[in-house]
Amino acid sequence: MPRYIRPSPQGVVMVRHPRRSGILGLTAGLAFLSFVSKFSEHVQIYKAKNQKIKGGAKEPPAEGLAVFMKFILGSTCSFREGVTVLKLSLMLLLRTVGSVWVSKHWGSIVNSVVKQDFIRLAKLVGEFAGATVALSVLNALLKYYIAALRLQVREKITLWCHDKYMRPKDMIFYKANKVGKKIENCDHQITSDVERFSDVFAEVFSQSLKPIVDFLVYSVELSRVQGLTTPLTLYSWFAFASCVSAVTLPPFGELAATEQKLEGNFRGKHSELITNCEQIAFLGGERPEKDVLNKSFAQLISHCRRTITASFNSEVLRQYLNKYFCTVIGLVLIARPLRMRSKDLPKLQHDQIAQYFTSTWRNMEAMATAIQDLFELTNRIGRLSGFASRVRQLMHGLEVRPPVLQEEIEVAKQGSHPPVFNSGENLKFDHVSIYRPDGTLLVKDLNFTVERGQRVLVTGGNGCGKSSLFRVIRKLWPLVEGTITMPPDKEIYFLTQVNFVPQGSLRDLVIYPASHAEMLASGRSDEDVRTCLRWAHVSPTVIQDGRAQLEFNDQGVVVRPALDDVRDWQKDLSPGQKQRLAFARLFYHKPSFVVLDECTNGISPDVEHDLYDRCTRLNLAVFSISHKIELKLFHDRELHYVGDLQGSWTMMECSHTRDKITRSSSTVKLPEPDKAGKKESRITYERHVWFAE
Numbered sequence: 001m002p003r004y005i006r007p008s009p010q011g012v013v014m015v016r017h018p019r020r021s022g023i024l025g026l027t028a029g030l031a032f033l034s035f036v037s038k039f040s041e042h043v044q045i046y047k048a049k050n051q052k053i054k055g056g057a058k059e060p061p062a063e064g065l066a067v068f069m070k071f072i073l074g075s076t077c078s079f080r081e082g083v084t085v086l087k088l089s090l091m092l093l094l095r096t097v098g099s100v101w102v103s104k105h106w107g108s109i110v111n112s113v114v115k116q117d118f119i120r121l122a123k124l125v126g127e128f129a130g131a132t133v134a135l136s137v138l139n140a141l142l143k144y145y146i147a148a149l150r151l152q153v154r155e156k157i158t159l160w161c162h163d164k165y166m167r168p169k170d171m172i173f174y175k176a177n178k179v180g181k182k183i184e185n186c187d188h189q190i191t192s193d194v195e196r197f198s199d200v201f202a203e204v205f206s207q208s209l210k211p212i213v214d215f216l217v218y219s220v221e222l223s224r225v226q227g228l229t230t231p232l233t234l235y236s237w238f239a240f241a242s243c244v245s246a247v248t249l250p251p252f253g254e255l256a257a258t259e260q261k262l263e264g265n266f267r268g269k270h271s272e273l274i275t276n277c278e279q280i281a282f283l284g285g286e287r288p289e290k291d292v293l294n295k296s297f298a299q300l301i302s303h304c305r306r307t308i309t310a311s312f313n314s315e316v317l318r319q320y321l322n323k324y325f326c327t328v329i330g331l332v333l334i335a336r337p338l339r340m341r342s343k344d345l346p347k348l349q350h351d352q353i354a355q356y357f358t359s360t361w362r363n364m365e366a367m368a369t370a371i372q373d374l375f376e377l378t379n380r381i382g383r384l385s386g387f388a389s390r391v392r393q394l395m396h397g398l399e400v401r402p403p404v405l406q407e408e409i410e411v412a413k414q415g416s417h418p419p420v421f422n423s424g425e426n427l428k429f430d431h432v433s434i435y436r437p438d439g440t441l442l443v444k445d446l447n448f449t450v451e452r453g454q455r456v457l458v459t460g461g462n463g464c465g466k467s468s469l470f471r472v473i474r475k476l477w478p479l480v481e482g483t484i485t486m487p488p489d490k491e492i493y494f495l496t497q498v499n500f501v502p503q504g505s506l507r508d509l510v511i512y513p514a515s516h517a518e519m520l521a522s523g524r525s526d527e528d529v530r531t532c533l534r535w536a537h538v539s540p541t542v543i544q545d546g547r548a549q550l551e552f553n554d555q556g557v558v559v560r561p562a563l564d565d566v567r568d569w570q571k572d573l574s575p576g577q578k579q580r581l582a583f584a585r586l587f588y589h590k591p592s593f594v595v596l597d598e599c600t601n602g603i604s605p606d607v608e609h610d611l612y613d614r615c616t617r618l619n620l621a622v623f624s625i626s627h628k629i630e631l632k633l634f635h636d637r638e639l640h641y642v643g644d645l646q647g648s649w650t651m652m653e654c655s656h657t658r659d660k661i662t663r664s665s666s667t668v669k670l671p672e673p674d675k676a677g678k679k680e681s682r683i684t685y686e687r688h689v690w691f692a693e
């Protein structure tokens, strides 16, 4: 029971030993904080576990927020972020000190008003006006450091992800999206999930530090003025209220993670629409595609609805217990020292009571807000742990790719043809078998050699594994069995069916992935680039008939781009022009071996033939994958995949040249037997053109 009410330079104090009470208040405050942190963590883990069990999943989450944060921030953040955190903490501390000063000053102002001491009032108001300038700067700095922390964390995590995603030679960007255990909507996770995590992290950090600091400062202040009874009563009340709210608290972490997943799916559907918009437009697919978009959006919305409904019950209780009923308790606590003081003490002046009431009420209000914010943090921390678990999964998925075809490789290692890559002049296959990432055999026991300058046509039915052979050579898929001897990676060049158009100038399109500076450093010039464009029939220079091979109409103006021109090539170039540009790039790099994977579909036969001749003149070993049998004329041998379950294949001569006439022939199956009952027909091609040496 308070024995004294005495004015002091720090305001009206109601206890005999204010300093000792303050220290006890601090200790009690720290103990309460530790309870709050353990409580939130346990509630989240318990709720998530409950949710998983209800949802039928086997495993409860093994790790809490602390482990996620240690992994994410420990792998990415550094000294710079540490300094920002320190600065932010300092600002938060200073702002709380400022708020305590405002409470006390307010008490003094009320005291002067009640006493009608206008000279003192003017002095106090003047002080208030001056000191709050510093508080304004402090608030602005606080916002600045929160934004800076958010940006820095996002920057560090995103760059870390880019480093792993685009790690040279590992091709994680391909494997994570195409092979084995994929990372779902990887693009969305790197762009959106990381951003959301950084936002919520900075928010939680700033909003958790403030209530913690406020809570401790006001605990000390209230204990010092009123004794331990007031803070302990408030702690007990809030602990009780939180236990009650926890029963209705939804698993915010799980809900936030699911929401992000559904957001990613929804965005992925829009991306698919953009990628395939032309095909869909030709097919008139608006209705089914709209259904796909709406279905994905409906899943997202219904999840969000479930989340807000789940929050409703807990919110009603929290509002009443933490906000309104708490005011009732506060009023009882504030009146208690006045009501219970000893009769023998001197009578209190009105101004003293007004000062005591104003500053204590403000402190009490501030502490109650701080405690409420601490429990409110449970929601925010829940959301943070949801985002953190997704970012952690993403980072883990980028860092550690689960092995593909491991069992098959282990078996092969015990046999006589373990998987080996050797380096050598020619491309050589010794007992090589190709498997799909799911373990299906595509080709068995390939044995042949391709020397520089030789041309091999790879044929076979759709999906029999023609392109897969080259995925293994390029190490996109693992080699399971046999030895591949090959020149260095940079000596083998791949032109794929779907043409990729890099960004940049026309020159960049040809020299990709080299930069302009690298081109100059290697002694190559723009003239080389122009020559390659001409060889590939895509030169912007008028050669004959007043037209250039590369020209297009831009709003009524004929554009023939210069090498330095940067345009939206994806839009400006037709599919055939893109394929020709890919050949210009090939001629620029002049590798020893080139794989042409159905990359001439949009090119007219005269140009196609000239491009093949050019490859021969440049002495490139050519591997062509094509269904066009007339291309046999441009190849020496044919590797044919039978497409059976045993992975059979044949290798045969496919053209011969005599008297400057090249001939090739194929036997094709007829759709139905002809009048004579023949089921097959033989087609022969001849080529009389002979290119100048």
Ligand SMILES: Nc1ncnc2c1ncn2[C@@H]1O[C@H](COP(=O)(O)OP(=O)(O)OP(=O)(O)O)[C@@H](O)[C@H]1O
Pocket: 178, 179, 180, 436, 437, 438, 442, 460, 461, 462, 463, 464, 465, 466, 467, 468, 469
């Ligand atoms: N990333 C992948 N993961 C798993 N399977 C794949 C992957 N890419 C392709 N496949 C499968 O591997 C098989 C062989 O594909 P591949 O592209 O080599 O066939 P192809 O003979 O080149 O066919 P086409 O003539 O139609 O181009 C197909 O069944 C295909 O569905």
